[in-house]
Amino acid sequence: MKHLLLQQIAVTLIAPCLLLFTSVSEAQTIENPGAYMTAIASAQTEMHQKYMAYMSAVAHGRRARRVEKMRMAALESIQNCKYKTTDINIYKGDNSLRKSSIEYIDLCYKVFNEDYKHIVDMEEIAEQSFDEMQAYILLNEKTSEKIQQASDNMFKASEAFAGKYNVTLINSTNELREKMERAGLLNSYNNKVFLVFYKCNWQDAEMMKAMNKKDIKGMEQSRNSLVRYANEGLAGLDSLSTFEGDASLSRACREAVLFYKKIAENDMNSQTDFYLKQEEFEKTKKAFETKSERTKQDVDAYNKAVKEINTYSNNFTQSVNAINNNRAQVLQKWSEAEKAFSDKHMPHYK
Numbered sequence: 001m002k003h004l005l006l007q008q009i010a011v012t013l014i015a016p017c018l019l020l021f022t023s024v025s026e027a028q029t030i031e032n033p034g035a036y037m038t039a040i041a042s043a044q045t046e047m048h049q050k051y052m053a054y055m056s057a058v059a060h061g062r063r064a065r066r067v068e069k070m071r072m073a074a075l076e077s078i079q080n081c082k083y084k085t086t087d088i089n090i091y092k093g094d095n096s097l098r099k100s101s102i103e104y105i106d107l108c109y110k111v112f113n114e115d116y117k118h119i120v121d122m123e124e125i126a127e128q129s130f131d132e133m134q135a136y137i138l139l140n141e142k143t144s145e146k147i148q149q150a151s152d153n154m155f156k157a158s159e160a161f162a163g164k165y166n167v168t169l170i171n172s173t174n175e176l177r178e179k180m181e182r183a184g185l186l187n188s189y190n191n192k193v194f195l196v197f198y199k200c201n202w203q204d205a206e207m208m209k210a211m212n213k214k215d216i217k218g219m220e221q222s223r224n225s226l227v228r229y230a231n232e233g234l235a236g237l238d239s240l241s242t243f244e245g246d247a248s249l250s251r252a253c254r255e256a257v258l259f260y261k262k263i264a265e266n267d268m269n270s271q272t273d274f275y276l277k278q279e280e281f282e283k284t285k286k287a288f289e290t291k292s293e294r295t296k297q298d299v300d301a302y303n304k305a306v307k308e309i310n311t312y313s314n315n316f317t318q319s320v321n322a323i324n325n326n327r328a329q330v331l332q333k334w335s336e337a338e339k340a341f342s343d344k345h346m347p348h349y350k
Contacts, residue, residue, distance in 0.1 A: 037158060039088050040101050043085045044081055046081065049077075052183075059186075078112060097161040104154040111143055133202070144184070194338075197233075197334060200233055200261075203260075207226055211268075211271055216275050219272055227264045234254065263323060277308070285302070
């Protein structure tokens with residue numbers, strides 16, 4: 001039975017290309033502090049574009065492993081950004097802004113070359129348990145925080161440089177920056193909803209594994225855990241606000257959780273009853289077969305037991321088929337809701 005794993009990956013806000021300034025003339029040269037700042041910021045433009053294109057592709061459902069070429073393209077653009085930055089001369093003996101930019105670029109390269117490579121490697125492992133999925137998402141968030149901190153440092157260095165050389169900065173609106181900022185907020189919201197879904201989805205899979213093994217004890221343990229996770233998830237969704245007034249993802253998650261809750265509280269009881277009845281029948285069958293002489297009463301009792309177990313078996317099969325069909329529909333609705341939500345709110349960037 002295939003369960004759904006939806007790709008989650010962090011998107012960070014990179015420091016804006018800040019520069020509008022009033023202390024320089026139109027004919028800017030590298031000797032002008034405003035023009036110098038513009039040159040430093042412009043060197044990062046392609047790097048940011050490639051970075052956002054990669055993150056956008058992943059966030060729209062294309063697994064990181066499948067967009068490795070885009071990650072490599074981002075790495076190349078980061079290297080080019082460093083070459084461009086190192087080609088810029090130190091400004092009148094002051095290397096502070098150039099040095100901060102290079103440190104920021106180096107951090108971006110390290111993240112794409114190591115951290116995101118690790119994230120790619122963790123994709124398959126993340127499907128194996130809820131703890132692994134949490135670790136996977138946490139790594140994404142920590143990676144995002146790492147670049148965010150570096151971009152904040154770059155921003156502070158730019159402010160300090162501007163203040164030192166009397167450059168007036170205006171934080172102008174920037175399409176790339178706005179998309180990154182929006183993507184970061186959306187990703188945080190997505191993670192909260194996704195983990196509620198995934199925890200129940202994963203526990204349901206564990207319950208099905210126990211059922212397929214006819215492990216009644218395991219079924220009961222998984223069933224109890226699923227009820228608890230479903231109740232916790234519903235409480236979490238109750239306290240979660242909408243994303244810009246859009247509750248579609250949360251609503252789809254709630255429908256899925258309610259489905260899992262129903263399976264655990266109601267449907268699994270009949271599944272457990274069937275396996276208990278099956279155990280009883282196997283004992284009856286063994287006792288019947290070991291008798292060397294069988295009375296009419298023995299034969300009648302055995303035939304009755306066969307009829308009963310066949311009835312239970314038919315009901316069990318019908319119940320399992322109904323659950324599986326409903327599960328497929330719920331997962332399809334969740335998948336469609338997640339895609340529609342991301343397509344609506346997640347910035348596309350190429």
